[in-house]
Amino acid sequence: MRFQKSKRLIAFLMVFAICLCSFSGTTAFAATEISSLVLNKNEVSLEVGETFLLTATAIYTNGSTENVTVKTDWNSGAPNTASVYAGSITAKQEGTAVITATYMEKMVVVNVKVSKRVRSLIKDVQTIDLRKGASQQIGLTAYYDDGTNEGVTTKAEWNIDNGSVATVVNGLVTGQSSGTATVTAKYNNQTVSIPVNIEIVKRVDPNLSEVSLLLKDDVTIKLTATYPDGSTKDVTELADWDSENPDVADVIKGKITGYGPGQTKIIATYGTKSTAIKVDVDNAVKLGLDKQTVMMKKNASEQLTLTATYPDGSTDNITARAEWTSSNEDVLSVVKGKLFASAAGEATVTASYGGKSVTAVIDVDVPRRLLASQDSLYVQSGQDQQLTLTAVYADNSTSDVTTDAKWSSDNEDVATVSKGNVVPRKAGEATIKAVYGDKSVTIKVSVDIPNILVPNKKTVSFQMGSYEQMVLKALYTDGREVDVTSKAEWTSSAPAVAEVRNGLITGVGTGVATVTAKFGTRTTVVQVSVGVLKSLTTTSDTQFSMAKGSSKTIDLTATYTDGTVNQVASEATWTSSNASAVSVDAGVVKAIASGDAVITASFETKTITLNISVDMADSLTASPAFLSFDLGESRAITLTAKNKSGEEKNVTNDAEWASSNVQIVQVSAGVVTPVSRGKATVTAKYGGKSVSVSVEIGVAQSLDTDKKFLSVKRGQSTSIALTATQSDGSKKVVSADAQWKSSNYKVADVSGGVVTAVGSGKATITGTFGGKSITVPVEVDTLKYLKTDIILISIKQGASVEAKATATYSDLSEEDVTIPAMWSSSSIRVADVKDGVIKAISKGKATVTVNYGDKRTYIYVTVD
Structure with missing residues (x-):
């Protein structure tokens, strides 16, 4: 078990070591193994003095790249022509050089061509104007920095921005089609451009600017192009032709054909220019009807003829081709100019053709006006009256339409009518109306109606208890004059003033009334005055002046409408509008105190007024009207009053005096005393009037000095005399009274007009008096x-x-x-x-x- 673990550990360490060696070996190998060296350019063209930077890129065998420009070994085969350092090439003189770049045993060469620096590139043609198919050569000359020059037409690079208009090969420009373009030539670092115009005309003109055609007719237009050099060319077949409305007229290579009535424009375009030809197809100058107005009878027919007049003066009957319409088909219809009357009335017939129209007015049994045999009738009941009605037509022909017209009466209780026969029924008025076609006429009928009623008097005036018998007559149109006093209806507007019976007017009370007499539909009036005061008068003046304490008696006369005159001063009612000034009793007026009063006398319905003044001024005058003086003085004002009678009186001591500003002036009995300098207004009042006097105390209208400029030395003193001109024109030296100041007391001081120089420099001395100021420039030690x-x-x-x-x-x-x-x-x-x-x-x-x-x-x- 331990052995297996040891084997696994040894195996892991071996793999790790192999990976580590492999990684280290790859890095080291990549750093030393280069696949190729690549430059950003293999050929360089420069002008003397120019530089160009070459960059070198190393491509390694593992596919990675690196910029090795600074690591590369650079070498020039002709350093006098082109030198190189760290990839930067500098052109030094005309010629060729081979630049070698070497890195890690990889070498790349760059061919460098150095040409002389072109200072300017000159073209021998500024613009080119050519016809299509023609050519023109452009020559180029290069001027170098070293002062030499050479032709470079074939060496330059040529281009054109619109190859469909023209082509360019080594400076040779050939026109291809109408239009504009720009040719560009480039040589070394310089570029020039030349505008090119191919087949550019100044204008195009048709031989006809307006054309009139009949349907299917045609005309050929010749189009002439005028070039900038003044030459011309027939370009009819070369131009582009177009019609705005081919349904009216179309065009092919200048040939215009009319296809329908109307108007259009033909546009001809050649190059950049266009022109328009106006075309009228079958368009007459005017249309004419053989009749403008037609009178027809119902169910009748009539033919109208429509004629077209063309620009060449020819005419054509186009009745059948026109479009016909009627404004009222119920009255009249129309087919190809033939009129058919259906009912009485009026219609307008319109004929339209080729964008134009013309009209005719058709009357069917329509009169222009109706005439009655009488405009008005005055008849007596039981007496019929026959009227006749005549129709007058547009051609001034007439016909009796009495029995055909429609008759009516607006008041059949007074009169009826049938076929013009008027039958009166009773007294009154009626209006008879006759209608025929769309016209009518009215006749006013008066039955047993007089023209006017005439009383024997229009006005009656008497005292209460008196009476007056009136006589009323009726005047008729036939000249008859009938007494209808007892037959008329009499009324009074004020029975308490005047009563009336069968024309007998009796005065029963004081006042006025209107008596009205009515007979039939006529009335008349009589104005009645019973005991009415006509006027109230006096022989005294209605406006006068009185002195305080005086008296005057006023007479008063009453005149009545019947001519009666009485003195009524003692009976009248007297009043005064200002009893404290003027009193009145039974016409005796007494002046009590100064003032105005209106005296009123009233008697019955009349009044009279009198304007009275007691010690009142009609005008008030002050002398002088303006005062201007200074402190320490005083002035007197004289006040004169004039009454309505024109009498003058010195009222200086009697008037009421006041000052608008007692801190400037005070006034007593017209004497003005100054308190301080300034402006104020003195007012005097007397007899209801007032007057004002403007007063100026020490107010200057302007200031002046005896010196306009001072130039003094330090320590010196100089006086300035200040003179004030007052509003009344008087002058006064006010140096001591004025206020003085210096703009710079370190230069000049001033007191009472005396200027003392303190130090060198400039200052401004200002003197102020009476609201005005003046300045004097001062220079010290100047x-x-x-x-x-x-x-x-x-x-x-x-x-x-x-x-x-x-x-x-x-x-x-x-x-x-x-x-x-x-x-x-x-x-x-x-x-x-x-x-x-x-x-x-x-x-x-x-x-x-x-x-x-x-x-x-x-x-x-x-x-x-």
């Missing part, structure tokens, strides 16, 4: 020039030179600024400087800069 007495100096090492700096100001004054100026050297190792003293340190050159104010200057120093 230099115009800065110069030195020395510009170029040459000194020995260790020596010193003293320079002087002078500042020239805007006012052209000069100042020695050697000490206050800033001195600096561009190289203190060569030359140092302090307060204008330049000291040479070592040999060399330096630039000394002088700064003062906003200016600078230079001294150029050379140390020997």
Whole structure:
């Protein structure tokens, strides 16, 4: 048992060892056994200066691969033509070279062709325009970087993008069919392209743009192509022809044949151009009927003729070929132009042919209008009246249709009618109607009806208890005049005012009434006034002015409709709209206090009014109308009032005065006193009127200064005079009163208009007064020039030179600024400087800069 286990263990170890050796041996073998060496390219073409990277791949016997480019041994047979390093080929000069790649005893060669670098590729043709079958040669010239050139037409690679239009062989282009294409030539790294047009015409034109044909007729169109060079060619048989509607007309190689009536277009296409020919087949210019209107009797027939007129002026009877329709088959039918009348009425016949149509109006027993023998009848009961009816037709012919018409009455209690015979029945009105065909006419009938009723008076006026007898007459159309006073029906609109019996009107109460008389269907009215006041008047003015404490008596007259006149001032009712100002009693008006009042006098149904003013102003005027002054002053306003009578009065002391802002101005009895600067409005009221005066205290319309610009030196002071122009045009110096400020107090200070220069620089001085401001620019220590007495100096090492700096100001004054100026050297190792003293340190050159104010200057120093 132990022996068997030992055998199994030994066997396992042997298998493991064999597998391990086999694995190790395979790996080692694969690393050393190569099947082949493969390069990514075997031939390379380069231009001088170009590079190309070759890659080497090792394929081992076990099928695995490895990129061994860097492990491979690379060698060039002509390194002056093409060198190689780690697979990277560099083209150096024109020629050929053989590159050898060796790895694990496997060798592969690559042929390299190096050509000169092409700087540009020039074509001798920019575009090609050819007819079909024609050819044209393109020449190519290559220009190299070394300045040489050569023709490379046959060496280049030629292509065309549309071989159906043209072909190209070594630059020779041959046209195949109409169209456009692009030829491409490639040589080395350069490419050029040439557009090609084959059989491209500028336009195509038919000899006819419009054609009119009869059915089965034909015409041949000639199509001419015009080329860009101006030449032409008959391309009728070469073109493509098509019809938009072959059922109307079709085309074969320019020959157009008409097949059906109508319109279509023929399209001719040659190359990229097309044109259209409009075709009318059997299409007449117009259609015409021999009759536009036809009058027919029922059951009759009549023939219409339809004629077509063609573009050449010829005509043709197409009655049988046209399509005929009737708008009303119950009245009229039509077959190939023949009309058949079936019933009375109207119809429209339409004839259509070749896309056109024409119509005729047919009347069958239809009159255009009816005429009655009378438009209106005035008859007495028991007297018949015969009417006749005439029909008028479209041709102005007439016929008596009295017995054929249909007659009717809208009120048969008044009158009846039969075949035009009118029979009156009783007093009243009726309308007779006659109908024939689709026309009708009406006649108004009046039975025992007068034209008008006429009373002997249209208006009656009297006092209560009086009376008036009226007479009423009826006027007829035949001229008769009949007294119908007792036969008429009389009524009153107000029996409590006026009663009426058989035309006798009696006044029973005060007021107005309307009395109406009616006879038959006619009525008339009489206007009645009983004790009615017609007007209430006064001889006094209805508008006047009174002084306080005065009085005036107003008269009042009442006039009645019957002419009676009475003085009624004491009987009237008087009222005042403002009793505190004006009182009134029995017409006596008294002025009590200032104010307006309306006095009203009422008597019976009338009133009268009077407008009265007591110490009231019609207008109020202030003088002056505007005030403008400053503190410390005062102004007076005069107030004048004018009443309605035009009288003027000074009411300054009597008016009520007020200020819109007492913190700016105060006012008393017209005297305006200023409190502070600003604007306010003073208002005066008197007699129901008011007036306002605008007041401005210390308000400037504009400001001005005596100096527009200041240029001063530090420590100096200058005064600015500020003048304010007020609204009334007056001027005042306000320098001391204005507010002043400086934009930069480190440069310039200001107080009361006095400007003091503090330090060099620029500032703006602003003066403000009365709501306005003005500015003055200030410059302190403003230099115009800065110069030195020395510009170029040459000194020995260790020596010193003293320079002087002078500042020239805007006012052209000069100042020695050697000490206050800033001195600096561009190289203190060569030359140092302090307060204008330049000291040479070592040999060399330096630039000394002088700064003062906003200016600078230079001294150029050379140390020997």
